[in-house]
Amino acid sequence: MRPLSFQAVRSLAAGLAAAALTGGALAAPAAAAPVHAPGPVTEQGGSGQGARLHTNTELARELKRIEHASHGRVRVRSIGTSNQGRPIWYATLGTGPTRLMYVTQQHGNEPLGTESALLALRSLGLGDDRESRALRSKITLGIVVRANPDGHHHGWRYNYDPGADPEYGEPGKGYDINRYHDPAVAPDDNPATEAAVIQRQYAAFRPSIMVDYHMQGRYAFPPPDGREITTSILWPTNDDVSAGALRAAKQVGVRVHDAFTGAGAVVSQYPGGSYEGIARNAYGLRGSASLLVELSALPQERENFQIRSAAISMVDLARAAASGALAGIDPARADAIPPRGPSLPGGSAAAARGAAPAHDAAD
Known part of the structure; x- marks a missing residue:
């Protein structure tokens, strides 16, 4: 399959921008200041480092605004609570037989995928034209x-569990949530509360496609290419994943x-491990087409690009399904995607702003 055409990407990006401006506050409209990966985020209004992300309270309000603006086409509910009692929000749209599930921000200090999800929900859920209705009838x-x-509130990777x-972990x-999805461990026996919530929702929903959005430090391809990598992806690498699920x-x-890449991103393979507790592997072992997406922690002025490119990937995958x-x-063609190159000087500083440390190669 050929990459998206420039015209298709431009049209999709324009649609996302229009969606972002429909119905109120969104963290990444075209006219807004860039969003950044925070330090500790408080319910009183962010980390004090320029433009901020949605706090947990603001996220709940924004999801309800999207639900209202969609006239019920987007449905929002809590599927569980964190150890500190915060709701874990789950948004759905469509009535079709092909089921996709996206997960954002398992690591609390890797926030950009959450902002992308808000854009994608608006793009896919607010339109009432024939094409939008047809898409939602199929997926x-x-x-x-x-x-x-909790990790978002505290500005750290783990959940909150003293x-x-x-x-x-x-x-x-706290626990590193993205190590606790092993299919052999029942949710009731799972010590990572939020991972158990995801396990239960996955079992109830039974998606054929599962995509997990994270963040990483800063990397580049080695010379003579030398381009900075903006995104890394990886499929399951556990040997027990079936050939069909891997394909x-x-x-x-x-x-x-x-x-x-159609949106201008530079994409590499992520050097992830084979441990069965990692969501990318665990849900592949359960039979889903499972994928990890890692957005690089680029400088603040490029973070709106990161948010929009990820939203484009979310919307486009739904359309392809x-x-x-x-x-x-x-x-x-997946195997031909080049491996991630070395970390850039200062990449650990970027990681301190929110992404996983540069040495962390296990999702």
């Missing part, structure tokens, strides 16, 4: 919007790659 999309509200003594602080995941990966276009993609 059902569910988005866990900010899976880790009693934690985790294999993955930090004692006395479908790579087809999704190629489509997502093409959407990002609705049209049946994914089945025609050669999965071998």
Whole structure:
């Protein structure tokens, strides 16, 4: 399948901008100041480093505004609560048989995917034209919007659990949610509260496509290419994932790659591990076409680009799933996506603004 044309990307980007301006406050409208990955975010209004993201309170209000503006086409509810009692929001649209599930911000200090999800919900859910109605009749999309509200509030990677003594996480602080999706561990036995919420919702929803949005530090391809990488992606790498699920995941990966590159992004393969507890592997083991997306922690002035390019990928994947276009993609194209290059000088400083540390190569 060919990458999106310039005209198609421009049309989609224009639609996202129009959606962002419909119905009120959104973190990434064209006229807004850039959003940045925060330090600790308070309910009183952000981290004090320029333009800020939605706080948890603001996110709840914005999701309800989208639901209202959509006249019920977007449906919003809480599917559980964090350890500190904050709701974990789940937004759905469409009534079709093909089911997609997106998850944003499992790591609390990796926030840009959440802002992208708001744009995507507006783009896919507010239109009442024939094309929009047809798309929603073919797919059902569910988005866990900010899976880790406690981590977002505190400005750290983990959930909030002072009693934690985790294999993955930090004692006395919390669990790394994206290590606790092992299909062999029942939700009731899962020590990471928010991961158990995602497990239950996945089992109830049974999506054929599962995409998990994260952030990483700053990287570039080695010379002579030298371009800075804006996005990295990866499909399941656990050896027990079925051939069919792996093939479908790579087809999704190629489509997502093409959407990002069509929007001007520079995309690499992410060097992730094979551990079965990582969502990318766990939901591949359960049979879904599972994909990881990592947005690089670019300088503040480029973060609106990151938000919009990810929103374009979300919308385009939904359209491809609705049209049946994914089945025609050669999965071998995924293997040709170049591996992520070395971290850039100062990349650890970018990581301190919100993304995973530059040395972290395990989602």
